[in-house]
Amino acid sequence: MTEKLSTKRNPPKWSLWFKGLDEWLLIFQKVSGALLALYLIGHTLIISTALNFGHPTPLTWEKIIGLIEGPQIIGNVHVGTIIEYLVALLVAVHGANGVRLILMQYFGWGLPKPERRTYPMVPSPKKRSQMAYKYLVIIVVVIFIVLASYVAFIG
Amino acid sequence: MGMVAKSTLMKWHYITGLILVVVVGIHLAFRWPSYEASIEWAGPHGVYEQLMNTGYMAAIFILLYAATYHAMNGLRTLLLELHQGRYWNVAVDVVIIIVGVFIVIVGTVALVGALSVI
Amino acid sequence: MSSAKADIKIEIKRRVFTFRVKRYDPKTNGYKWSEYKVEVTNRQTVLDALLKIKATQDATLAVRYSCRMGTCGSCAMVINGTPRLACETKPFELGTDVITVEPLSNLKPIKDLVTDMDDFFEKHKSVDPWLIRKDEKEQFEKLDTYYPQTEEQLLNYLEFSYCIKCGACYAACPMVFLNKNYLGPQALAAAYRWSADNRDEGYVLRLKVIDSDNGVWSCHYSGTCSKVCPKGVDPALAINLLKKSLLTGKPPAR
Secondary structure, eight states: OOSOOOOSOOOOOHHHHTTOHHHHHHHHHHHHHHHHHHHHHHHHHHHHHHTGGGOOOHHHHHHHHHHHHOSEEETTEEHHHHHHHHHHHHHHHHHHHHHHHHHHHTSOTTOOOOOOOOSSOOOGGGSHHHHHHHHHHHHHHHHHHHHHHIIIIIO | OTTSOHHHHHHHHHHHHHHHHHHHHHHHHTTOSOHHHHTSSSSTTOHHHHHHOHHHHHHHHHHHHHHHHHHHHHHHHHHHHHOOOHHHHHHHHHHHHHHHHHHHHHHHHHHHHHHHHO | OHHHHHHOOOOOOEEEEEEEEEEEETTTTEEEEEEEEEEEETTOOHHHHHHHHHHHTOTTOOOOOSSSSSSSOOOEEEETTEEEEGGGOOHHHHOOSEEEEEOOTTSEEEETTEEEOHHHHHHHHHTOOSOOOSSTTHHHHOTTSOOOOOHHHHHTTGGGGGOOOOOHHHHHOHHHHHOTTOOHHHHHHHHHHHHTOTTOOOHHHHHHHHSSTTTGGGOOOOOHHHHHOTTOOOHHHHHHHHHHHHHHOOOOOO
């Protein structure tokens, strides 16, 4: 071998991942998980500050929360409301999809049993119980969006 | 975290995940019926009312600890997927533990203090 | 019989397809695209077309193949965006006039469509994919006793034993892309195949590799591996079953 072998791997086919629901759920689970972890740190620190680290007064609470909420957009809705609304959506998708994975991998619900393969072969993610799980995730998220929209923008 | 099997860490990741579904659900349900009213100090459904609710505060304590574990373990998994190396792995573990302990301490101090004052 | 045979009419269709081939050049360490127009019949495969190109148009095109019938797993490549076996994919069935052919993702290139499978095979070997007995001598010396197996016990692992190590699942896996040390679907499916075999006693030995940051826990179940597998092996199911075993503490059903 005269040439040196490449040390970099062949680039991936992103189009392969962008056309499937499972792949989108994976990407969403990773990204939302990372964002929510960062949000948890910020949220804990801000609420703790608003509670004056154990010496809460109505004044400190209103001051800190007013600062975080930011300027008013319309009616009750502040910039902070929109951000919290979006974070709640991340929570909903991460939670609904997470429960699906936990029930399947921990309790084995809806996990197919190994079987003798016959043509045409259906991969396990496309089996009926697995598809039902994924549609349930979508339904739960849609219901959550309706409720969250009411709480954030109308109530 | 070489001394703990990854499956033990992940088992707790899954258990805290199930707990979080319940307590985050409670946390979000207390925004009902209006988000803006739920973050006012006084008034109906306000923060003072939430602090007085023993059941809700119990859920918040559980939420703090379960979410911290779940988030830190998840973040560690992600950071080790993005890159691996002798120093990186140790650094990730150290940072994750420090941040996790810091959040738990700050959150506990604020919540316990708030409860004892009110 | 003979009359029935005479009734079968084989219809041969011919069409010219454009093959866009992504080629890795080891001299420049870069990729370039080559385009070839070649006529194929509806009974020929992408591999046939590539070999025809090699024979009649461009002898420098590098392709790896061996059996031409989906048994050896040498000719996996990314065809129209999906990793498949070139020898089992027919241009007529792809539904496009322009067919893109690329080397497998997540593997290092050697030349053109040929990839370096060393990492892939190393990961496969790391899970000890062979029959492990507590008594090592027994299987060679006590030949009077054999290891009986029932139909049900066979079905526990049968579907995972069809793997031909072509690397299609490995190339399709988004987590292998993210975490290059991740064992990948193929190795973990092999680990399950042997651990779920009632003749095998090596599950505990494999745990060290399976139950790690780069083992099953790097899988987040996109199931792309199972969807692209040309043999219907379903590695995603094997990984989920392994996770269930690890979480509940019960070894795989055997």
